[in-house]
Amino acid sequence: MLKDHIITASARSMDEERQLYEGMMKELGVSDHQGLLKGSVVSTFSWYVDEELLRRNNLISPEDYLNTQKPQVRESAPVTLSFVKLTKACESWGDDDSLSPSSKKIVEKMNDLDDKLTCESDSDTPKKKRTPKEKQNQTKPKPKWICEPSVEERERLRKLKDRNDYLRNPRFLPPKSREGGSSLIRAKVKNKRSTKVSEDQSDDPAPVFIAKPSVIVFADYIVGHIYESTLELINTTSTSCHVRVIPPNTQYFSIGLGRFPSEGGIVAPGLSCKYTVRFAPDSLGDYEDLLVVETHGKRLLKVPIEARRPPPILTLPRVLDCGYCLVGGVKFVTFLCRNVGLSSGNFCIIPKEQWPARNLRSVSRKHFSEQPPFAVSPSLFMLQPGEDIFIELVFFPTTAERSSQTFTIVCDNCQVNDVSAEGEGQLVALELVSVSGEDEPLMVGERHDLTAEHFVRFSPCNPHSKQQKTLIIRNNVHVELPFHWQPMKPNVHPILSGEPPESSQIQFHPATDDAFHISPSTGLLAPCQDQEFLLTFSPTELKDYHSVLHLSLMDVPQLPPEPRESSVLKPVQVGSKLISVTAMEIEVKGSVEPYQILLEPYAVIIPGEILICTTVRRHFTMWNHSKAPVSFQWERLQNDFHTIEVEPSAGRL
Missing domain, CATH: 2.60.40.10 (Immunoglobulins)
Known part of the structure; x- marks a missing residue:
C-alpha cells in the first residue's frame, strides 16, 4: 500500500510539473531546448503525498526539510438562477444610456486593470460580473492608478524580479535560519496566529x-x-x-x-x-x-x-594486625583476600621503600616479601573475579615495642595501594597478686633461698594434717602462657649481705618430699587475666619442711642476642629455639609438731574386790591440745579372766 501510494503521488507530481513547465514556456514565448527552465519549476510532490502515512512508517516526509505550502484553490461562487436576472442586452442598454462615452471608456480600463491585478493567479476561478449599479459607484472615488505604472510596466517588473528572486541554496545558510530548511531533530512549534509551522528557535545553534x-x-x-x-x-x-x-x-x-x-x-x-x-x-x-x-x-x-578497565577489588583490610607476640618468637596470621571486582589482575607485594621501582622483577620475590619484623607470603599472585587466596603475615619481633611497616600492593592495571602491618612485641611479665592467710615474713638470721622472689610460711601443724593457702598470679602480657609447677630444693648457702650469689652456688634439684602440693600443676595462663592456685601443706613426719616452688613457662622463645654497634640487626628466623624458663620462684616453709593429747585422770584405779560377772565403769576425759583434729581408736583388752574396753572405742577429736 505504501509503495503504491508513493508511485501514484510521484506520477501526479510529474504531470503537474510538466503542465507548469509548458505554461511557463508559453507565457515567456521562448523555446527551452536545453531544459534550463526546468530548474525554476517548484516541486509539487508534497502536494500529493500523504505525510501522515510516511510518518507512521518511520519515513522522512517533505515537510520535515522543506517549508512548502499546498496550493489553496478558491471555491467558485455559487451560481444563482433567477428569473429577475438581467440579460446581456439589458445590461448593455443600461450602460449606453447611463454613462457618457468618455466615462464608459475609463470604467472599462479600470475593470481590466482590476481583473489583472487581483485575478492573475486565479485564472481558473470564474470572474464575477459587476452590475451596472456597482460600476456607477466605482466612478465616484478618485482612481489611484493614475500616478502608478501601467499594466505592461508592472508585468515587466514582475518578470525581472522573478529572475533574481530565486530560491537560495540552503547549504550556505545556517540550519537555524528559516530559508536554510529545517532541522531533522528540532521540534516544530505551531503559531496560534498563523497556520504555518515553524521550528523551535533557541539560543543554541542546531547541531549539524x-x-x-x-x-x-x-x-x-x-x-x-x-x-x-x-x-x-x-x-x-x-x-x-x-x-x-x-x-x-x-x-x-x-x-x-x-x-x-x-x-x-x-x-x-x-x-x-x-x-x-x-x-x-x-x-x-x-x-x-x-x-x-x-x-x-x-x-x-x-x-x-x-x-577504562573495571579494576579488580580486593577484600584485604588496610591494616593487617598481628596482635601480640613474645620477643624472639614468631607468629603467623592468615587473612582471606578475595577479588570481588569484574576483572582479573596480577598482584605484587613489595616494601613501600622499594616503590616506585624501575624494574618490578628485580624487587619482587616469588615466595615472600620481607620487611623486618614482618614478612608477607605469597608476594606474587593472580586472582580471577570471585577467586580468593590466603595471605600469610609473619611477625617476628626483636624488641618489646609496637612495630609497624607499610607494604605496597601493585596491580598490573597500574593501580597501587598500601597496606599496613602492625604488631607488638612483649616480654614475659607475671605478678603474685595475693596470698591468703597471715603474712609471716622471714626473721632476722633465718636461712632462706638465694633466688626466691616470694616467701610463704605455713603455721606449725601436726603430722598427717593439711593446711591450704590460695595464691593469685596475674599474667600481664597479651599472650597465652603454658606453665607447670616444679618443687625444688632451696639454695641456702650463706653469703654476705649485699653480695650477689655466685652461679656455682646456685643449683637446682627436685625436692624429694611431697609435703607441698599446688593445684593446678599445669595449664595455660590466659592473656591479662588472674589465675588462682591452691597451695597445700600435708606433712607426714615430725620435721621442718623447706622447698621452693618454680613456676616454669614452656615454649618461650629464646631472646635474640643484643646487637653490637658495629653489627647489623638480622631478623629472627622461623626456626627460633623454644625453651622453658622459670618465671617465678616461691619459697615455702612449714614445721611439724607432735600431737598434744591429755587424759584426765591419766590412770583409772578400781579398789577392792569385784564380784564375778559384774561390770564396773569409770569415766575419764581426753583433751586434744594439738594443732589439728585427732582421730582415735581404743584397743580392747580381753583374756580368760576379764575384758577391758573404752566407749566410744573410736572417734575424732
Whole structure:
C-alpha cells in the first residue's frame, strides 16, 4: 500500500510539473531546448503525498526539510438562477444610456486593470460580473492608478524580479535560519496566529552532526592487542554537508578513513558516515583522548574517547594486625583476600621503600616479601573475579615495642595501594597478686633461698594434717602462657649481705618430699587475666619442711642476642629455639609438731574386790591440745579372766 501510494503521488507530481513547465514556456514565448527552465519549476510532490502515512512508517516526509505550502484553490461562487436576472442586452442598454462615452471608456480600463491585478493567479476561478449599479459607484472615488505604472510596466517588473528572486541554496545558510530548511531533530512549534509551522528557535545553534556513540569506551583490553570501535556521524540538517574528523592526540588511539554514503565525502540529510577508532594499549591503565569533528558550521563536535578497565577489588583490610607476640618468637596470621571486582589482575607485594621501582622483577620475590619484623607470603599472585587466596603475615619481633611497616600492593592495571602491618612485641611479665592467710615474713638470721622472689610460711601443724593457702598470679602480657609447677630444693648457702650469689652456688634439684602440693600443676595462663592456685601443706613426719616452688613457662622463645654497634640487626628466623624458663620462684616453709593429747585422770584405779560377772565403769576425759583434729581408736583388752574396753572405742577429736 505504501509503495503504491508513493508511485501514484510521484506520477501526479510529474504531470503537474510538466503542465507548469509548458505554461511557463508559453507565457515567456521562448523555446527551452536545453531544459534550463526546468530548474525554476517548484516541486509539487508534497502536494500529493500523504505525510501522515510516511510518518507512521518511520519515513522522512517533505515537510520535515522543506517549508512548502499546498496550493489553496478558491471555491467558485455559487451560481444563482433567477428569473429577475438581467440579460446581456439589458445590461448593455443600461450602460449606453447611463454613462457618457468618455466615462464608459475609463470604467472599462479600470475593470481590466482590476481583473489583472487581483485575478492573475486565479485564472481558473470564474470572474464575477459587476452590475451596472456597482460600476456607477466605482466612478465616484478618485482612481489611484493614475500616478502608478501601467499594466505592461508592472508585468515587466514582475518578470525581472522573478529572475533574481530565486530560491537560495540552503547549504550556505545556517540550519537555524528559516530559508536554510529545517532541522531533522528540532521540534516544530505551531503559531496560534498563523497556520504555518515553524521550528523551535533557541539560543543554541542546531547541531549539524550527532555522534553515535556520544562517548567511545573501551572496557576490556589486555596489553599487546588492538581493539576497534565504530563512530557514526549522522547528518541532522536538511542539506548535504562535508565533514572532517581530527585524529586523537595520543599514540594509543588512531582513526581510519571514513566510509561515506556517496563519493566526495558528502553526507546527505539523515544519512551518516562511519569511522573506525583503534586502541592499542601498552598497559592496563586508564586512557583518555578526544576526537574533534569539523563541518561548515562554527560549532565543533567533540567526541570523548575513554579506555577504562573495571579494576579488580580486593577484600584485604588496610591494616593487617598481628596482635601480640613474645620477643624472639614468631607468629603467623592468615587473612582471606578475595577479588570481588569484574576483572582479573596480577598482584605484587613489595616494601613501600622499594616503590616506585624501575624494574618490578628485580624487587619482587616469588615466595615472600620481607620487611623486618614482618614478612608477607605469597608476594606474587593472580586472582580471577570471585577467586580468593590466603595471605600469610609473619611477625617476628626483636624488641618489646609496637612495630609497624607499610607494604605496597601493585596491580598490573597500574593501580597501587598500601597496606599496613602492625604488631607488638612483649616480654614475659607475671605478678603474685595475693596470698591468703597471715603474712609471716622471714626473721632476722633465718636461712632462706638465694633466688626466691616470694616467701610463704605455713603455721606449725601436726603430722598427717593439711593446711591450704590460695595464691593469685596475674599474667600481664597479651599472650597465652603454658606453665607447670616444679618443687625444688632451696639454695641456702650463706653469703654476705649485699653480695650477689655466685652461679656455682646456685643449683637446682627436685625436692624429694611431697609435703607441698599446688593445684593446678599445669595449664595455660590466659592473656591479662588472674589465675588462682591452691597451695597445700600435708606433712607426714615430725620435721621442718623447706622447698621452693618454680613456676616454669614452656615454649618461650629464646631472646635474640643484643646487637653490637658495629653489627647489623638480622631478623629472627622461623626456626627460633623454644625453651622453658622459670618465671617465678616461691619459697615455702612449714614445721611439724607432735600431737598434744591429755587424759584426765591419766590412770583409772578400781579398789577392792569385784564380784564375778559384774561390770564396773569409770569415766575419764581426753583433751586434744594439738594443732589439728585427732582421730582415735581404743584397743580392747580381753583374756580368760576379764575384758577391758573404752566407749566410744573410736572417734575424732
